[in-house]
């Protein structure tokens with residue numbers, strides 16, 4: 408696996424691959440890799456000839472009081488894990504390489520970025536869309552891989568790619584979970600032992616809500632209330648939001664659930680903010 412820190416070198420390698428007719432699978436990450444990221448790499452390796460991963464903790468997508476400085480980092484372990492999972496090139500730029508002095512252009516996907524995490528983290532998706540657009544321009548991937556755990560992020564990237572006529576396929580890969588159901592996330596590393604135990608309530612509440620929907624409950628307000636009451640039974644959990652919306656455009660349902668339903672939540676355990684979600688296809 409090649410480790411590249413420099414944009415010019417990355418572009419050269421990618422240009423060579425494309426002129427050899429190779430398809431390119433791209434996995435953008437912020438590092439501190441876990442099994443969820445490795446699933447993305449493995450799927451990219453199955454579907455493409457060349458697999459490129461980026462590791463970059465993107466300052467643009469963190470608010471001033473968020474965890475940019477203390478976001479977990481372990482470059483040596485990441486490099487080993489990426490290589491073992493089938494990655495060919497790992498791109499690890501500095502902030503200066505990505506945002507040189509004078510950088511002044513941003514990508515702003517509107518509409519779907521104003522709800523859920525977008526409401527709680529103003530500017531977050533502008534930072535995500537901007538860095539992902541830059542990375543897409545550098546890697547020129549055939550396919551790019553994102554985890555379903557960040558459901559809103561996946562929709563924002565898909566919308567950006569559609570709206571701006573980008574020539575690539577966005578592949579969304581199912582969430583990888585710990586044995587007790589907690590969605591894998593680099594931020595799980597922040598949790599104390601007690602918080603980690605309590606955090607299992609997130610998946611339990613999503614699963615309970617899904618069971619109720621399958622039994623015929625179709626009032627979004629009742630589903631939200633059910634999930635909130637389950638989560639609030641854990642003293643360490645503080646709910647930021649629980650929403651039941653259309654999985655296609657994040658719009659609220661007027662009265663009853665319809666077609667593809669996204670249940671999305673963000674909950675704090677101490678200083679750690681965790682998100683999770685579940686999609687229920689009522690037409691399937």
Ligand code: PAF
Pocket residue numbers: 435436437463465468535538539557560
């Ligand atoms: O999901 C992430 O890790 C980040 O938001 C991404 C897509 C790598 C952009 O920085």
